[in-house]
Amino acid sequence: MTTRHWTSPEDVIESLRRKWNSGRYLAAAAQGHPFEPISVPLKGPTSTDVNRHYSKALEWAQSWAAHHHPHMRIQTKTIGGHNNTPTNTIPIRIWVDTLHQLVTLLQTTAEADLFHALHAATATSDPALTAWMAAHPMKVLKAAPHWQRLIDTVAWFRNHIAAPVYLRQIDVPGVDTKFIEAHQGILGELLDHSLPADRIHREAPKNDLAARYGLLSKPSYVRLRHLDDPPGPYSELTVRTTELTTAPPGTHTVIVLENEITYLSLP
Structure with missing residues (x-):
């Protein structure tokens, strides 16, 4: 193994960020599941590498010194000690034990706090949507600037059981046709989750809100x-x-x- 294949702290941060961006940790927290410690294996020097490239191996090991990584738990092992070779302790795996450590490490505390605040507020105003939020936290964060208008629009659809109207006639403060067209993807998902089955025409595509959810369509x-x-x-x-x-x-x-x-x- 050459030195360029040894796992760097930057490699681990990139791996953890991919995991974070999947939304799995916010989803687990919102669903009340305990945080499961994250383990990332490290590829490091072998005994032969240490003997041949001691200075580079030492530099690599020092990059993983515990005081450089207060939000990680670093697992080590001893290599060498055979055929009169010296023993050396090297890191082999890192652990992130808490959600607090993870968000601090990735500097995503603000994202986590925002999602939890939106989830808690929606649990009060429209609890039917919290299960969808818990399953799609990154979509919620992407829509955060418009979240209140989105859930108000969903509530309007749910409560409007009178004669059909045109999309432009949806009576929600701050919501117009352009807003609905710009957010029709997430609105379709929220409405599919929230509305009774008999209010959804599933043969119509999700991006045709009028046909799918019983609004009037512009005549031909x-x-x-x-x-x-x-x-x-x-x-x-x-x-x-x-x-x-x-x-x-x-x-x-x-x-x-x-x-x-x-x-x-x-x-």
Whole structure:
């Protein structure tokens, strides 16, 4: 093993940060599970490496001195002592024993405090959402600046059981169409978690909030031209597709076209 393969403190921090970014530790805390100490093995010099590269091995071992890493517990072992070789103690594994040590080490205390504050506040205002939050803490943190408006919007959907309205008519302070469109991904997840099964049209995609959760959708229209001469009081009409179930009175032939210019160029 060459010196470049020996595990550095920076390697361990990177490994711990990947674990943190998965959200597993905040999720466990929110679900009431005790913190399980984290173990990260260290790749270090062998007895042969120590004999051949003593100064580099010593420098590596000193980089793992306990006083440099107050938030880690460093496990060591003794190598050498065979065939008249000297014995040396080297670190082989680090442990992070508490959540406090982890967030201090990674400088994520503010993230942890923010998530716990949002989780506690939501447990009071809308407890139905806390299980989803506990399962997706990093999504909650990403949405933290807008969290209150998101849960207010979910509450509006849950409580609105009157006649369907358009998306623009959602009556939540600070929530408009642009807000909903910008956060439709997380809103879809929250609504799927929160709404009764009979309020969710699961055949509709999650990014189509209107169709999936029973709002009115913008109607589609068909343009009509009357090709007789004279055409009557209007040269063109536009009607809702849902209302065009039969041909207009007096019409015997209908030409259906997709291309607009072709439609306009008919004599």
